[in-house]
Amino acid sequence: MANAKALSILLLTLLALSMLATGVLASSSYGPGSLKSSQCLGQCTRRCSKTQYHKPCMFFCQKCCRKCLCVPPGFYGNKQVCPCYNNWKTKEGGPKCP
Known part of the structure; x- marks a missing residue:
């Protein structure tokens, strides 16, 4: 149960970082x-x-x-x-x- 919760948090963190990186890249485009x-x-x-x-x-x-x-x-x-x-x-x- 603890492993599933840790995996969920890790996946959410990676998703959030991915969205942040995409936003940064989009703002530098023309x-x-x-x-x-x-x-x-x-x-x-x-x-x-x-x-x-x-x-x-x-x-x-x-x-x-x-x-x-x-x-x-x-x-x-x-x-x-x-x-x-x-x-x-x-x-x-x-x-x-x-």
Whole structure:
């Protein structure tokens, strides 16, 4: 009886750890809603690190990140991963998000 109880606790612990690990992995992936607003500064710093227009890139990236909770991977392009980020346009029809 004691072995069955210990085995049950072990299995529940492993299940809980598995769910926690899955949640951590999911939060580091890309896609709509994959970020918390507190992560925007770090992701935009990465995204804008290689542009000569750092200040405007950071301003618009953070604005887009707060709205979309997503920043595409890499330094340029890959916007299809974040549809909200990709489809937000200026009044003139150009891309709003870097």
